[in-house]
Amino acid sequence: GNSVxxxxxxxxxxxxxxxxxxxTYTATGYPSLFWYVQYPGEGLQLLLKATKADDKxxxxxxxxxxxxxxxxxxxxxxxxxxxxxxxxxxxxxxGSQGNLIFGKGTKLSVKP
Amino acid sequence: GAVVSQHPSWVICKSGTSVKIECRSLxxxxxxMFWYRxxxxxxxxxMATSNEGSKATYEQGVExxxxxxxxxxxxxxxxxxxxxxxxxxxxxxCSARFISGRSLDTDTQYFGPGTRLTVL
Numbered sequence: 001g002n003s004v005x006x007x008x009x010x011x012x013x014x015x016x017x018x019x020x021x022x023x024t025y026t027a028t029g030y031p032s033l034f035w036y037v038q039y040p041g042e043g044l045q046l047l048l049k050a051t052k053a054d055d056k057x058x059x060x061x062x063x064x065x066x067x068x069x070x071x072x073x074x075x076x077x078x079x080x081x082x083x084x085x086x087x088x089x090x091x092x093x094x095g096s097q098g099n100l101i102f103g104k105g106t107k108l109s110v111k112p
Numbered sequence: 113g114a115v116v117s118q119h120p121s122w123v124i125c126k127s128g129t130s131v132k133i134e135c136r137s138l139x140x141x142x143x144x145m146f147w148y149r150x151x152x153x154x155x156x157x158x159m160a161t162s163n164e165g166s167k168a169t170y171e172q173g174v175e176x177x178x179x180x181x182x183x184x185x186x187x188x189x190x191x192x193x194x195x196x197x198x199x200x201x202x203x204x205x206c207s208a209r210f211i212s213g214r215s216l217d218t219d220t221q222y223f224g225p226g227t228r229l230t231v232l
Contacts, residue, residue, distance in 0.1 A: 005181070034220075038221075041224035042225060043116075043205065043224050043226055044156075044205070044207075044223040045136040045223070045224075046220050046221075049220065089155065089156070098144055098146075098209045098221065099146060099158055099161055100146070100156075100207075100221060101158070102155040102156045102157075103155060104154060104155040105153075105154075105155055
């Protein structure tokens with residue numbers, strides 16, 4: 001079946017620290033991969049995506065590369081800010097239906 | 113970007129009553145809308161997939177007679193929790209998948225802000 005596993009949180013970092021949130025997946029076929037972010041009190045927003053192997057998604061300084069050989073889509077940012085504090089969800093879309101399968105989410109807190 | 117709204121944003125009801133939650137795509141037409149449920153500190157679980165003009169497809173374990181979904185137009189889907197009980201208390205989130213006609217990504221779901229349901 002299809003599933004997403006992401007690192008447990010919460011993650012607490014100081015401002016300007018390097019961020020990695022690990023995400024691995026299990027899927028049949030060739031899924032699209034996503035990172036969504038949920039800021040406090042708001043709905044989920046698409047952060048970045050990748051639709052095929054070796055694609056790199058990037059947005060707002062965040063990056064993730066679709067690694068088929070390791071079935072991973074780790075989220076990285078070189079220098080986090082306090083405003084990056086949120087819950088981050090890794091997700092995959094297995095097919096044309098467009099339904100999403102989410103990881104459990106990782107809460108990130110960035111301290112000044 | 114695309115905007116999806118939900119109404120109400122929060123609702124408190126008595127056990128045994130029914131609650132309707134609306135999901136609207138405000139500036140685009142959606143082929144498909146999805147309903148999710150999110151428990152505290154847990155992930156979103158897909159409940160059902162709703163296509164305009166047809167019956168919703170429910171995920172395994174979701175009672176279709178309890179969670180009634182109506183997708184009457186390309187911009188509106190409703191979720192009705194019938195005879196709600198305390199165990200139905202949760203955060204319900206909808207999302208919409210774009211159809212065409214704008215420079216939006218057809219592979220992306222756009223999420224509403226969610227509805228917090230508390231059943232007493």
